[in-house]
Amino acid sequence: MAEITAQREHLRLCLALHRVLAAEGGTTCFSPYSVASALGLVYQAARGSTADELRALLSEDEPDIAKQLELLADAAVLDTGRDGEEPVIAVSNTLWAWDQLRLNDDFGADLAAWPGAKLAHAPFVTDPEGAREAINADVARTTRDLITELVPSGAVTVDTVASLVNALYLKAAWRNPFAVAQTTDGVFHTPGGDRTVPMMRQVEQLGYAEADGWRAAVLPAAGGVQAVVLLPDAAASSAAASGAAPASALATAESSLDADTLSGLLDGVRTRRVSLRLPRVDVGMNVSLNSALGELGVAELFTPDADLTGLSDDPRLLVSDALHESVLKLDEDGLEGAAATAMMIRLTSVSVEEPVSFVVDRPFLLLVRHTTTGAVYFLARVTDPT
Numbered sequence: 001m002a003e004i005t006a007q008r009e010h011l012r013l014c015l016a017l018h019r020v021l022a023a024e025g026g027t028t029c030f031s032p033y034s035v036a037s038a039l040g041l042v043y044q045a046a047r048g049s050t051a052d053e054l055r056a057l058l059s060e061d062e063p064d065i066a067k068q069l070e071l072l073a074d075a076a077v078l079d080t081g082r083d084g085e086e087p088v089i090a091v092s093n094t095l096w097a098w099d100q101l102r103l104n105d106d107f108g109a110d111l112a113a114w115p116g117a118k119l120a121h122a123p124f125v126t127d128p129e130g131a132r133e134a135i136n137a138d139v140a141r142t143t144r145d146l147i148t149e150l151v152p153s154g155a156v157t158v159d160t161v162a163s164l165v166n167a168l169y170l171k172a173a174w175r176n177p178f179a180v181a182q183t184t185d186g187v188f189h190t191p192g193g194d195r196t197v198p199m200m201r202q203v204e205q206l207g208y209a210e211a212d213g214w215r216a217a218v219l220p221a222a223g224g225v226q227a228v229v230l231l232p233d234a235a236a237s238s239a240a241a242s243g244a245a246p247a248s249a250l251a252t253a254e255s256s257l258d259a260d261t262l263s264g265l266l267d268g269v270r271t272r273r274v275s276l277r278l279p280r281v282d283v284g285m286n287v288s289l290n291s292a293l294g295e296l297g298v299a300e301l302f303t304p305d306a307d308l309t310g311l312s313d314d315p316r317l318l319v320s321d322a323l324h325e326s327v328l329k330l331d332e333d334g335l336e337g338a339a340a341t342a343m344m345i346r347l348t349s350v351s352v353e354e355p356v357s358f359v360v361d362r363p364f365l366l367l368v369r370h371t372t373t374g375a376v377y378f379l380a381r382v383t384d385p386t
Contacts, residue, residue, distance in 0.1 A: 006067040009059050010036065012259040016057070020292040021285075025191065025251070029283040031326045031339030037072055037093055037114070037166035038341035039293075040065055042301065042319065044110040045164070045311035053298045069113060076115035078172070078223030085334075087172040087223030092116035092142045095311075096135055098124040098161040107311050116142075122163075128156040135163060135342065142167035143338035146327045150340045155321055162311065162345040172221035173334035176204045178278075180332050188279055197279045200332055206276065207269040212261050213253050217276060218269055221334055228266070229278065281330035289322035289341075304348050311345075320346045 014032040021028045036058065043054040043065055059065045076091040093114040097103060099121045111117045120138070122131035132151045140148045146169070156163075178200040186199030207218030207226075210233060219227040232253035290302055300306055306318040326339040 003067075003071075005061055006059075006071045008259050008263055009061060009068060010071060011262050012060065013058060015257060015259060015262065016296055017289075017292060019254070020295050021287065022254070027283050029285045029326050029328050030287070030324060031168055031337070031341070033072065033075065034166045034168045034326070034339040034341045035289065035324060036068065037091075037168075038164060038322070038343050039298075040069060040072070041093060041095070041111070041114065041164040041166070042308075042343050045107060045308045046301070047307040047309050050300045050305075050307040051310075053300055057293075057296050057298055073113075073115050078225065080223065085173040085222060087221070087225060088169065089171075089223070090116070090142050090144075090167075090169040092118065092138070092165070092167045094138065094165045094167075095119050096122045096124075096131070096163040096165060098122065098131075100125070101161045102312050102314060104310065104312060110310075124156060124160045124162070125158055128158060128160060129153075131160070132156040135165060139165065139167045139340045139342075143169045143327075143340060144171075146336075146338035147325050147340050150323055150325050150342055151344070152323075155323065155344055157346065159346040159348070160320070160344055161317070161347055164343040164345070165340065166342075167338075167340040169338045170225065171334070171336045172223050172225040175220040175222065176202065176206075177334070178202050178332035183280075183332060186277065186279070200278050200280060201276065203273065203275045205271050206274040208272045208274050209265050209268040209270065211265045211268050212256070214257070214261075214265055216265050216269060217274055219276075225335070227330065227335055230265075278330070280332075281328065284325070284327040286325045287323075289324050293322060308345065314347070316347045317345055318348055320344045 010032065013036055017030065017032065017035060018028070021030060039054055039058055043051055043058060046054055055065060059068050062068075076089060078087045078089050080086055093111070093116050095103075095107075095111055095118075097119065108119065111119065120134070122134045124131045132153070132155065135151050136149055139150045147167070150165075151163075179202070182201040183198050184201070185196050187194050188197045188199075207216070207220070209216045213233055215231045215233050217229045217231075219229070221227065232249050293299075294302070301319045304318060307315075308317040308319075309315060311317065321342070321344040323342045323344065324339070326337070328337040329335065
């Protein structure tokens with residue numbers, strides 16, 4: 001029962017975030033796995049109402065996210081040993097920290113439970129660009145160079161002191177590959193008009209279901225991976241056929257697609273002979289998730305009211321940017337995808353009052369002392385600093 005609840009919660013997050021990101025129409029592509037991982041890491045750093053907002057999004061029906069972490073950890077291991085090309089999955093969950101940031105030991109223990117967990121240091125304050133390059137290079141290694149610039153120029157400043165980063169790479173061959181010779185040009189009805197695209201074809205025993213205005217075809221891949229194609233059924237598509245924009249049929253059907261509906265559709269999949277025509281797919285997305293997460297109830301995380309004292313006792317931490325990039329490709333041989341999500345954490349002032357001006361531009365006294373005992377190592381009277 002707990003496993004079923006975790007799956008439903010994960011689907012709920014998938015669809016909630018999809019609904020926000022797809023609101024403007026057009027093609028979107030993101031990784032719920034990567035986003036859920038990054039949010040889970042931040043949740044374990046959060047306390048108080050900041051944590052409550054994150055938990056409500058990640059695990060509405062559970063008191064914590066333990067089952068979600070278990071689901072994500074299990075999904076990081078693929079089945080192997082069958083005939084054919086071995087699947088590849090790589091997952092990393094990294095805390096990048098400035099070496100002067102005081103980290104809580106408890107967070108290190110929490111981090112260790114995540115797949116591919118590691119702690120790394122970067123010179124955020126002294127060399128922001130060097131820190132950015134280090135994070136991007138590590139993400140590129142995990143994603144096999146499919147994602148090389150997750151953190152854009154300017155996203156790391158002298159106030160940035162940490163980043164929680166998930167990266168994912170997945171490659172799996174179809175159990176029933178498409179014959180390249182069978183791929184021919186076909187018409188695809190886009191919102192901007194009909195386009196001619198390479199259309200893959202096969203007739204195979206595949207998983208198939210129809211329910212609640214949707215049809216589903218399931219393409220099995222190596223390692224226990226599968227691609228599920230969801231298509232509004234013929235009745236839902238009639239508006240597009242009569243001259244409405246092709247995207248309108250999808251948008252209409254999406255409006256009523258919730259976790260229960262999708263779970264029911266997937267549970268109803270049965271094997272039958274399917275004549276499938278599917279275009280090659282090569283899509284991706286590079287987006288800040290700040291506003292999307294705000295619409296889903298995660299808002300305090302990005303304000304000075306954020307409580308990230310699970311990560312560090314310093315009360316001035318907040319998330320400045322939630323960065324996400326994804327790439328997904330489907331062809332005759334199989335699928336390949338990569339995604340990464342970075343929660344950029346910076347210091348902010350506890351007080352919102354104007355800072356006191358302290359300009360040392362005239363002679364002064366200087367003490368160098370031991371903080372605990374008060375012993376003075378040096379006392380200088382400076383009338384000329386050079």
